[in-house]
Amino acid sequence: MIDTTLIEIRWHGRGGQGAVTSAELLAKAAINEGKYAHAFPSFGPERRGAPVLAFVRISSQQSIKIRAEITQPDIVVVLDPGLLRIVNVTSGLKTNGMVIINTKKQAEQLRQEFNINHLLVTIDATSIARQILGVPITNTTMVGALIRATGVVKLESLFDPLSHRFGHLAERNIDAMKKAYQETVVKE
Numbered sequence: 001m002i003d004t005t006l007i008e009i010r011w012h013g014r015g016g017q018g019a020v021t022s023a024e025l026l027a028k029a030a031i032n033e034g035k036y037a038h039a040f041p042s043f044g045p046e047r048r049g050a051p052v053l054a055f056v057r058i059s060s061q062q063s064i065k066i067r068a069e070i071t072q073p074d075i076v077v078v079l080d081p082g083l084l085r086i087v088n089v090t091s092g093l094k095t096n097g098m099v100i101i102n103t104k105k106q107a108e109q110l111r112q113e114f115n116i117n118h119l120l121v122t123i124d125a126t127s128i129a130r131q132i133l134g135v136p137i138t139n140t141t142m143v144g145a146l147i148r149a150t151g152v153v154k155l156e157s158l159f160d161p162l163s164h165r166f167g168h169l170a171e172r173n174i175d176a177m178k179k180a181y182q183e184t185v186v187k188e
Helices: 019-032 081-085 107-114 125-133 139-150 155-183
Strands: 007-014 036-043 051-059 075-078 098-102 119-123 185-187
Touching (some): 019 036, 019 051, 019 139, 075 081, 075 139, 081 098, 081 107, 098 139
Parallel strands (some): 075 098
Antiparallel strands (some): 007 051
């Protein structure tokens, strides 16, 4: 079980997929619930398609003083399954940590192929994004999967941040998040 006094989440994505946006939206939702939170990115070469990291810390009890990158996360979220072949996404993941992956593959296949020994959560976020948004940008779908798997914030707490961020596209992003929330699969 994840310690809820301070939850540290590391997002793995590629430039343009929305990992940084996901982290920011999640932090805003937590703050709207009266929690303490902050989010920040880490970029390598700043170009579309390059690997990107984003980080979120959420505390329900006290302000967060740590400003360093998260090297020992409780949760890892992978927006692009292709990163599993080039980045050790589970590096530093706590023993009782969780990995949430955007994939069409079954959890058992991922465990064998990538030696994942943590709680594994899967969602075909790309298909949902294409179906509802018309583009394969998985940030809001992966937020839905994270909320389903962890309950770190309430789904409804994202409605306001999504509305501010996406304007007239907010309703479709909320629908994509809800669908991912419903379809997320958690495997011990």
